[in-house]
Amino acid sequence: MRILVVEDDPDLRRQLDRALTEAGYAVDLAGNGEDGQFLGETEPYDAVVLDLGLPKVDGVTVLKAWREAGLVFPVIILTARGRWSEKVEGFDAGADDYLTKPFHTEELLARMRALLRRATGHATSAIECGDLRVDTRAARATVAGEPIRLTSHEYKVLAYLMHHRGRVVPRTELVEHIYDQDFDRDSNTIEVFIGRLRRKIGQDRIMTERGLGYRLVDPAESPAQ
Amino acid sequence: MRILVVEDDPDLRRQLDRALTEAGYAVDLAGNGEDGQFLGETEPYDAVVLDLGLPKVDGVTVLKAWREAGLVFPVIILTARGRWSEKVEGFDAGADDYLTKPFHTEELLARMRALLRRATGHATSAIECGDLRVDTRAARATVAGEPIRLTSHEYKVLAYLMHHRGRVVPRTELVEHIYDQDFDRDSNTIEVFIGRLRRKIGQDRIMTERGLGYRLVDPAESPAQ
DNA sequence: ACATGACATTCAGACGGCATTCAGGGCGGT
DNA sequence: ACCGCCCTGAATGCCGTCTGAATGTCATGT
Numbered sequence: 001m002r003i004l005v006v007e008d009d010p011d012l013r014r015q016l017d018r019a020l021t022e023a024g025y026a027v028d029l030a031g032n033g034e035d036g037q038f039l040g041e042t043e044p045y046d047a048v049v050l051d052l053g054l055p056k057v058d059g060v061t062v063l064k065a066w067r068e069a070g071l072v073f074p075v076i077i078l079t080a081r082g083r084w085s086e087k088v089e090g091f092d093a094g095a096d097d098y099l100t101k102p103f104h105t106e107e108l109l110a111r112m113r114a115l116l117r118r119a120t121g122h123a124t125s126a127i128e129c130g131d132l133r134v135d136t137r138a139a140r141a142t143v144a145g146e147p148i149r150l151t152s153h154e155y156k157v158l159a160y161l162m163h164h165r166g167r168v169v170p171r172t173e174l175v176e177h178i179y180d181q182d183f184d185r186d187s188n189t190i191e192v193f194i195g196r197l198r199r200k201i202g203q204d205r206i207m208t209e210r211g212l213g214y215r216l217v218d219p220a221e222s223p224a225q
Numbered sequence: 226m227r228i229l230v231v232e233d234d235p236d237l238r239r240q241l242d243r244a245l246t247e248a249g250y251a252v253d254l255a256g257n258g259e260d261g262q263f264l265g266e267t268e269p270y271d272a273v274v275l276d277l278g279l280p281k282v283d284g285v286t287v288l289k290a291w292r293e294a295g296l297v298f299p300v301i302i303l304t305a306r307g308r309w310s311e312k313v314e315g316f317d318a319g320a321d322d323y324l325t326k327p328f329h330t331e332e333l334l335a336r337m338r339a340l341l342r343r344a345t346g347h348a349t350s351a352i353e354c355g356d357l358r359v360d361t362r363a364a365r366a367t368v369a370g371e372p373i374r375l376t377s378h379e380y381k382v383l384a385y386l387m388h389h390r391g392r393v394v395p396r397t398e399l400v401e402h403i404y405d406q407d408f409d410r411d412s413n414t415i416e417v418f419i420g421r422l423r424r425k426i427g428q429d430r431i432m433t434e435r436g437l438g439y440r441l442v443d444p445a446e447s448p449a450q
Numbered sequence: 451a452c453a454t455g456a457c458a459t460t461c462a463g464a465c466g467g468c469a470t471t472c473a474g475g476g477c478g479g480t
Numbered sequence: 481a482c483c484g485c486c487c488t489g490a491a492t493g494c495c496g497t498c499t500g501a502a503t504g505t506c507a508t509g510t
Binding site: 376377378411412413414417418435436 | 485486487488489490496497
């Protein structure tokens with residue numbers, strides 16, 4: 001999952017970066033509305049954290065522009081305490097959730113999880129596919145109840161496939177959502193991770209759609225494919 | 226465990242600080258409702274001691290604001306003797322326990338332990354994990370009945386991990402709950418404490434989840450991982 | 451069947467996070 | 481004021497993970 005943070009305060013920006021990175025997201029940062037808007041329009045984010053009180057181009061303007069451009073990623077807006085009008089404006093502009101500063105990073109993470117779940121249509125913090133189960137909260141995976149040891153990148157790949165299970169996910173999409181901006185990954189790292197994942201969760205779970213990408217399936221459900 | 230004390234009387238504040246610090250908690254102090262509310266919203270406390278009779282912004286108002294903001298840490302309110310209405314107001318506002326002034330620090334500590342136990346879902350004052358046992362009442366630990374000598378910070382780390390055993394605890398979370406406000410700990414003190422703890426309680430009890438944090442496990446329960 | 455391209459697998463080196471050790475300094479106890 | 485314990489932060493080394501390239505395998509179209 002790849003997240004854009006638009007926040008002008010350097011301290012808060014760093015704090016958000018750390019919290020989200022630790023939680024296993026790929027994070028891009030923007031320090032003002034202009035950069036933020038550009039990144040949002042350019043890169044395929046899964047969610048955005050947007051401060052409304054930005055210098056130059058303010059948050060509401062950015063958000064409106066995104067929505068008018070047809071971008072649908074979930075957006076959490078940050079508002080200063082007591083700025084009621086801002087908050088209302090933000091919702092009208094198309095925000096999905098809000099947090100008033102100051103806030104606990106834990107609360108941000110909880111809301112982020114909820115939003116991503118909603119956006120991908122899952123009810124709980126655990127996603128299942130057959131007897132394969134990924135707990136996005138604890139960042140752990142189990143097969144038939146047995147816990148699986150995954151490295152952080154393996155986990156990211158699996159989590160993304162789980163969020164989009166059943167669908168064919170192109171390799172480029174995986175790369176874009178697992179790495180942040182500076183990926184020149186012209187190599188075959190994704191194939192390597194897919195290989196390792198298959199060894200850990202079973203060979204028949206990740207189908208290769210030749211020329212298209214990968215698809216996560218429940219082996220019990222679709223034996224022949 | 227990190228605790229916030231909101232109390233305007235300097236003497237009582239100092240007394241509370243000393244008692245709680247001696248008991249092994251990390252303590253932050255606020256002398257009025259405004260500062261108290263801000264800290265409560267900003268820092269991740271495990272519990273709060275809140276005097277209701279505060280100047281300027283009074284305690285009930287602060288507590289209400291916290292609860293409305295979705296903060297769930299347990300709160301012990303302090304009321305002057307005979308102020309029944311205050312007490313009721315406090316409970317309505319979301320208090321978990323109360324003490325009438327004057328009180329014995331012993332009683333405060335006992336209630337604090339009870340509250341923290343309840344909050345983290347443990348029945349007794351002793352938490353166990355395999356043959357490792359931590360008595361939060363006496364602030365002592367034993368392995369297979371043998372008492373372990375722990376320094377205060379070692380104990381704090383272990384106690385926090387025990388309260389959250391089985392879960393992955395990020396290093397930053399440990400830092401935030403073990404130190405009070407003035408932590409710029411950009412160093413590796415946590416790794417050092419983890420290392421010392423492992424030497425004292427056994428190497429296989431604190432698992433490292435690379436890139437995520439530490440997890441306390443019962444070695445007998447999950448042999449392969 | 452063959453050529454071609456796409457994907458799988460394996461591996462070594464680079465990298466970074468974590469463990470360990472140690473000396474200096476602060477703090478409390480005597 | 482002295483002593484000892486503990487905390488802290490830096491230095492060092494280790495080990496798991498990531499990465500990119502080389503090689504092997506398979507599917508597809510001709």
